Amino acid sequence: MKFKRRVSTLVASLLVIAVLAGCSGNNGNASNTPSNSGGNTGASAGNETKPAAGNLNETGMPIVKDKITIQMLTGKPPAATDWNKLMLWTEYEKMTNIHIDWVDQVPFANLAEKRNLVLAGGEYTEAFFTSQMPISDLIKYGAEGVFLPLNDLIDKYAPNLKRIFEQYPAIKKGSVMPDGKIYSFPTIVDPEFPSALTGGKIWINKQWLETLGLSEPQTIDDFYKMLKQFKEGDPNRNGKADEVPLSSYWMPGIEGYLRGSWGLGNRGAHAGNFDLDPATGKVRFIPTDKKYKEMLQFMNKLYTENLIDHNVYAVDYAKYIAEGTKGVYGAMWGVDPATTIKKDSYIGSPALEGPDGDRMYTAIAAPQLWTGGLVLTDRAKNPEALVRWIDHFYGEEGGKMFFMGFKDVTYKETADGKVEYVDEIKNNPEGLNLDQAVSKYLTWPGGGYPGIVRQKFFQGAESSPASIEATDKVKPFFPEEVWPPFSFTSEENDTFTARATDIEAYVTEMTAKFVTGKNPFSEWDKYVKTINDMGLEEYIKIFTQALDRYKNS
Template sequence: MTVKKRRVYGAVASMMLAASLLGACSDKESGSEYEPSANADKVNETGMPIVDEKIEVDGFAAKFFSSQDWDNLMLWQEFEKMSNIHMNWTTVQTDALAEKRNLLLAAGDYPEVFFASAFSKTDLIKYGQQGVFLALDDYIDKYAPNFQAILEKYPSVKQGIKMADGKIYGFPAIFDPGFDSLHLGMPWINQTWLDKLGLKSPETTDELYEVLKAFKEQDPNGNGIQDEQGWGTGYGIKYLMDSLKGSFGLNKQGTMNPNLDFKEGTEEFRFVPTTDEYKQMLQYVNKLYTEGLINKDVFTVEIHTFAAEATKGNFGMLSDIDPKEVFKLDDYVGAQVLEGPNGDRQYTAVSNGLGNLGMFVLTDKAENPEAMVRWIDHLYGDEGNKMFFMGFEGVTYEEDAEGKVKYLDTITNNPEGKTMDQAISEYLTWPGGYYPGIVTQKFFQGAESKENSVKNAAQVKPYALKQEDIIPGLNYTVEENDKVSAILTDINTYIDESIAGFITGKTSFDKWDDYKKTLEKMGLEEYMEIAQGAYDRTQE
């Protein structure tokens, strides 16, 4: 089990801009004040059960395993016993989620609750302003103490979940910013090879080049064959570059808006891919790539193909989860945060921990919104978090005298040969990564919780961005979003093509000014104005 880094950065991908939908219009005025529902007085403000008399609620949800029957799943059966809330689930597999949920909204045939439905920011603001999705702010203040505590602890999370109109329309997935080894970690370097060649772990970008070159040319595996490779990743060149950006003074406000950070000493955005420092980083990566120190298929490789190659142990450095956990390789330790050519030495591949913002939504059909906010809030507290991710003592996990929990062998080494995800999915719904709630170190048992990842994070932390320096993902109005979506679709495609050209050498760096001028013609200035305005709104 692992929250793969691609999914954590995927915390950014989850903010993708969805196409506008027809229908589902409402005459309700947006931003209307909270009024208690007719059933509000039936809700217990604290403790369990949430309501004394059982209620039924219609919910729509995405699930990863088609074999799951949510009406007979232990998680929901036990939660019903606790809360006195029975969920009438309609479920769809994740690959059909977008189409099904959009059809429901377009037809006006939607449920009281959307759970694990991954609504985009575009949908949240659109249907929120139409009145189809309820504004949750007042409900959170009164009925969600666990979630409120998270917002108070992490102001950037609170800032990030507010839409352009200042309201909250969804409960998000959160990857606890305090879970260091989930967020911090340099690539893994082969310590056995370093020792064999009498080298120390590189601390500068120049030293990294020399070490990778030595790995490739000096036969550190001792087999007399030049089969060693330098730096490898199966997640693409951008993932590799993330660990270098802080060495070139880039992404100083984190990765939630990967193309934006502040001009020095200001809160005015610059466009990262047109900066001199970005060009300098590309020139460095070009040097590594053209000298064969990065896997040649980095632009096209599939993760399963790369995994098969990495398992051979022939890479000197790997950008991945701990190789011990994913490839059964014991030779790797976390690399150092590197000092770049201009003296920059910072780890900036950090988010504020926010995943998808629309993982739990209440619609205007909700008859018991207060009860359902209390219901979902339970998953953001320790007791509910433990139940959601670990399950039930004696059934899925065991707990020692110190309160530490771990899955039973029937889950981790299933006697029927099921994977851990398959085994735990007989009881729980989290596999596949679609859920509201918070991933914490206390109740998460993936590779990021293991000793090697914890050590890697501790080594990185002194150089890591502080949470207060990280800007959450920008939230646009519906009108702004239409413009930004149109502009960025072309710009991002062009940037990706240009990165590949510059790094592989197919495009000369003499063309850098032409590259910047092309971006300007694509509407870069208008995008920057909209982005700056969206940020400035959060500071008012």
């Protein structure tokens, strides 16, 4: 799971994006997969589409007695091939008697534009799959009747998802919109798989620690001293000053890791720049808090002393990986370096105690990772069958097939009963990486899919022994409560989005300027005033209303 850049609102995108890329494997490159033009709204000529009445089997396989065809629009990652010919879907069709016609296969880079275009023009298909549907659209088009409410359908035809909702009520609460309706099937990470929920972490070169006689850092001061030694102590023993003490392909990842050392982000990654002020118990906007200033001052110290890679705000991911393979990074943010730069000498950093005794690991997402995995429209001819079709992937058997594929083709069983990918995928003879090799058979690389990620069936970076060990280090310091992505009423959403667009963009810009020294901290009060003048009070008020609604739902 290469959790990287991609929630329902601008505010949540700061940290959870790093986690979302985790259940995906997307390598960040633009997709070359062509999109079918034209908004097909009905069944193609010659397809065996029949009404569901009398044709549906309410349990077991096949799902329908006579074959039907369902048309969908889907988003696709760079490595994906034509889903109409993919083994996952052709084999699942044999099991279910349901043929999926993927009439629009849209590269993720063009997905938002295409999705908005077909919805606005009324040229949408029966369903949207892996379309990164934002909560604002679920609310808008749900209210207009374009998206079908799923509450009753899930209750009757989705026993696997219903079981998850009953076991983890917070996941269901996060799926319910302000009108009390559920309009989509979510991406869920098993709460018993915390390594996937934490995504990117700070990794430390253990060999360098041993060479310099250093212990793992436990405090922010220890961390600073370690980076200083990495820069000045020639830990790679080549006689050159080529060491990069701390690097990342995404600077907010480093910030997200450090926040808990100043008591910030105490409600997890989905909350973005909001949390609860420990002193008042009220919603706090983190970037205007004095502790946020102190954290940025520490980051500025690292940057000024060349302890952070100066390319972090304009990094090319491919170059970042290439440099890492040279063995020059002392510490780096991301997933297990053994899977990205092929170095197994890194260990996860502990949660660091801050200057005031704060010690939390707050870059953790809620199990309901993404809300809009599958959406049914009012053009769905067989909604009951489609609900049964997708619910299979929330169960054990379906999850195994979705992530691992097919025995002796994509995976093999070990002597102890576990499953692992075959060599063609793990060590592809054509030089394909894992995403590319898997995508010849399966569709999970790229993320955003409806279903549940379980550790025993997911073999991305978050399942590696190093990732599990790194998560165990920080697990005792998780927040007491982690908020899911909240939803807003249509009236709230317009104002909230407008405030978020201005405020969050300004915060991002100014954070970089404070860290790099382009803006002096003597202008902090001016920065805070500017945010207040942008409508911060109203921004916080609307978020608080969404929080109150979530608590009372």
